[in-house]
Amino acid sequence: IPTKMYEIQKYEKLLFFAYNFLNLLDLAWHTELITLCIFLLYLCVSSRRGSNVSLVLDMSALGSVEPLSSGVVTPRERATQEYLQSAGRVLSRQQLRDITLNTQMLNAEFAEIPMNFVDQKELDIPNHGSKNRYKTILPNPHSRVILKTKNSNDLLSSYINANYIRGYLRDEKAFIATQGPMINTVNDFWQMVWQEDCPVIVMITKLKEKNEKCVLYWPEKRGIYGRVEVFVKNVKECDHYIIRTLILKQGGQSRKVQHYWYTSWPDHKTPESAGPLLQLVNDVEEDRRGFTSSGPVIVHCSAGIGRTGCFIATTIGCRQLELEGVVDVLRIVCQLRTDRGGMIQTEEQYEFVHHALNLYESRHPVEPVE
Secondary structure, eight states: OOTTHHHHHHHHHHHHHHHHHHHHHTOTTHHHHHHHHHHHHHHHHHTOTTOOOOOOOOHHHHHHSOOTTSSSOOHHHHHHHHHHHHOOOOBOHHHHHHHHTOHHHHHHHHHHSOOOOOOGGGOOOTTGGGGOSSTTOOOOGGGEEEOOOSOTTOTTTTEEEEEEEOOGGGOTTSEEEEOOOOTTTHHHHHHHHHHTTOSEEEEOSOSEESEEOOOOOSOSSEEEETTEEEEEEEEEEOSSEEEEEEEEEETTEEEEEEEEEEOOOOTTSOOSOSHHHHHHHHHHHHHHHHSSOOOOEEEEOSSSSSHHHHHHHHHHHHHHHHHHSOBOHHHHHHHHHHHSTTOSOSHHHHHHHHHHHHHHHHHOOOOOOO
């Protein structure tokens, strides 16, 4: 052991500081920078005049340092959360009309909103990938739906790619946004419907659009999915969607659930008219208010963020316009992305939500009574 170890310690402190600082920056290439730091420190120490001291660093100690990104919010994450919690642009009725025509401004505004996607490391659930339709679309941990299981140690059985979504005035658990069920998650889906006492399911995808987007998860007449039995009581075909009245049974109890399947959303773009979506929003809201159940409305497309986000954002925006006479689409989308990353996927979808709310406003011209 070198006799001048105290001379090395101050360099070790500098190295540890650099290590923690680089982790704080959350850079993908911080390992390379640390390697460079070690090499430079070696050169500095070995070149000390009249000294035969070599650089002695306990690399195991370096490895045992807890990275600041583990359990500590990095500047990037902090900036994301601060933006999502504070950004907003309240629009009067006239401002809504004006900004709907300003595509450039809407696109610039949309580009500033952080996606808030989830890193794989944030989900400490072995093999959860087998239950995800898309590798990069994961449920944000703080708001994800957890299925109840008999074995608390069976984390995979409690996992479903779904998040609780706040509604108007931050109404907790107004919605659940989820992916289109897969062949191995159909039972989980119906367990969630029963567990959360959901009155309405809204499906905004075809079963196949070039590739599979969702499996057929309901029966033609009767089906058993795990512990939940599902009966189709009635089917009503409308111009743009199909309404199924379902009866769910489990353990001697029965509940009614309305299933809306919106079938006219075109592949890889938004609808030409927002009218059918507004009609769907209105019908779902009427059904929800007519149910004794206070559970969340389940909304899904394929990934559970794009069309799903459009429906939920439009629902919240219509409610705000109805009660306040103004709307804050930016705030709504930030709230959605706080609850589930990536909600409203594209500029086109962001524009479409504005068009839908503009159409709603034009159909409800009366200002609210003060």
